[in-house]
Amino acid sequence: MCIFLNGAGIMILIYVDDLLIAGKSKNDCQTTADQLAQHFEIRAMGDVYEYLGIRIFRNREKRQIFMTQEAYATKILHKFGMQNLKPAAQPWKSDLTIPSTWTVHSDEQKSYIKQTGSLNYLSAGSRPDITQTINKLREANAGPSKQHLEALKHLWRYLSGCPALDIVLGGKYNPRDLQLHVFADASFASELGTRLSIGGQVVFLAGAPIYWKSKKHSLVFMRSTESEFCDLTLAGIPALSIAKLLRELGFHQSLPVVMFTDSLNAKATVLNPLNTARTRHIDTQYKWITDPTSKGYSKLEHVRTTSMVADGLTKPLLKEGHQNFVRMLCLQMRLW
Template structure:
């Protein structure tokens, strides 16, 4: 549809009215020696259940024309870690918190801007001076498209929350907590979307009113959809799933009618890689990269079970071959049959505490013989997991013990991060993480500073695990291999093993 249609004209007028209402700019002549950044219209047509098609138009700056040191300086703006979102869901379910979501309308237009930036007036909305001179916009507020707009908005919101006695989390700077006697309120920021968890409705409504008095807000009520993730709240239970996202992904890549698979990959992934047609490079690797990118997002948000295969597929993005595309489509077929899998956070009788499983698969990569490490963390003995990772190790391990020891060190790093994160979110105190490993040699090595021929070459950076053990920050417990949940994160596994560990990974 052409932007000249009546619907677009109305949308553009609404955008200009919004810019004026927010006092975003002032009209002035362009100073000598300065250049305009330039602007353009961006259009979107959205579907609404009540209003049908909605025309959206936004006038944005051409940020790529900005000059560093003149038009902008710092640009970094943090976004919340999805681990924080999952941890909050478990804490909220455990403490019967009310979890709601609010959205800031035209968020960037609230934030003041320090630099002098000049913007061309949009065509059809030009104004001239009294004597007919050409005028430009001198920005007073941040505009979408500018490199520093995200940072300016974050700093404005951060200052406002701290003025209202919220404490910023030291591990995740997009998590805030406020304690008033026995009442708690936690806020997670994702650009202009805010998740609010409060111990009482009064605290929740009070915070919403304060935000509405400062910003143009839209109250979305109970959290139900956030970043492509669907949420379902019940008493003492919160669920997260990506069924809608997975179905759209299957449709996008023409796999809606595919036959489901019981596992995320073949048990012998390395077979037939160097033989026949499977060894040919893909003519158009763009689709493969888009597919893997879509799988990465599903894995990052809720799908722990596909971490290993997605990590493996990500290693072939530069020059993907036919067998890589076949493997990626195999994952889609697995997701087709397991689209209903969801993280289920439930209230438990026991106090929340960090539990971790750590595993490594020695020399699993045929190309460079490097090992793969995997770990997962939960706050309850029944699951689900709140943090996980599957990653190829940066060095070649000379033994299974060494590979497992490096894996335990990586798990310890995540444990320290989560401990600090949770102590800034929850009223409970988290001190020691119970960590399960299935290699007796690696466990012994972490407890005793022995210097044997098989371990004396191990990099010093991995030995900090011994300090964590001696200081009581982690407690490593032996776990038989058949009960090692992290096994799913280090290698291709059978349907039986996936179903066995599903209860802990997803909590149901």
């Protein structure tokens, strides 16, 4: 995918032969399209309805934009014969544990890879509620165990019960207020085999998640504070990049960009200019967050664990916890 910006606040997304123009007004977009038509053969399709498998609906009365992969989710449910499963309340089976080493079911590998690949595209496009689970399952692409196959089946059960959860931009939020809000969290030493921590980051714009990630850290940390501290860097880098992109498009981003953590110790570590002795063993890349924070580009705020949106990107949650995670992500079903 290629992204082009011009001085008029127009963004052009190009993926193979699909082109999407975004701007502050229809006139600006039409002018850009006319200019492109002078050099390339293009066919105008009108207001965007679908792009890269993501369908877009507008509720102009409430000033909301809904982004959904409902059609894609339904398609893959039928493709793999999972459409008639009994629905589950959360994507990970509560009593299931993946062993650190396992016996491979090689005869299931090809089908397993196809299924995790399809689900990963759904997760990356519009479904952060399944991101942590699918990342865990993809670790076994080289050869799944019985437990992985059981967890995959349970994920399909969850998806069959809610194929239509939409990302909703706008609504009660002021359309002129496009200030970013960033959440970062980490699950300390949660990988039993390696004792690596899992970090989760999510960036909100206009009340909706526009960036999310769940990934193992590359270092084994000795304290939970270290894992939370390092996760702030992993959240801060994309957040400041997105803020820069919005400014180039003409959408003001007041500094500092607010970042939320549920670790008071991690916050204190970032703000303490004399923390070099305690964090000397941490790789340089993870201490990046201290520089933009000290210069006023980013700001750390503390939230309670129950209000930490990124918590569901770091570990499996039980039914009530997952339902709260979906609510905090502001994922909704269209009622019109």
